[in-house]
Amino acid sequence: MKAYHLNGHADAGQLVRTDVSKPEPAGGEVRIRLEAASLNYRDLLILDRAGQNQLNGRVPLSDGAGVVDAIGPNVARWHVGDRVVASFFRDWVSGPFKSSYVPSSLGGNTMDGMLAEYVVLPAAALVPVPPHLS
16 A cells, blocks of 8 residues: 655655555554545644654644454444544543643654555544535
8 A cells, every 4th residue: 555654854744655555453453545635734833843753754734534444353233334534633532631642643753644545543533424415
């Protein structure tokens, strides 16, 4: 599959397309075939910081939507073919926001983002796409 990675070694902010293995979902995870990703102001700020070591190799972009392509063990809520969107803070499932959720932001310092053909996320980090949206 194809994915884009930040490469701060060449020019700051440069994206490099790479061919990598399609990720496989583990227990409690779902693989999504991405159909849409968006570029937000935050993503541009991340690209500006791409020369920093912790971002080298990181897959950018915070937001994406697609179709469930594979399901790992112990996932009951989702089925292959379901249309889903990823939650920006992967680990914030419910309740008030806590600062401990910040490292789980997609496309940030510690989590890969959505600029790939396939991504694997925890099943709890997904929300159904409303049927009236294309």
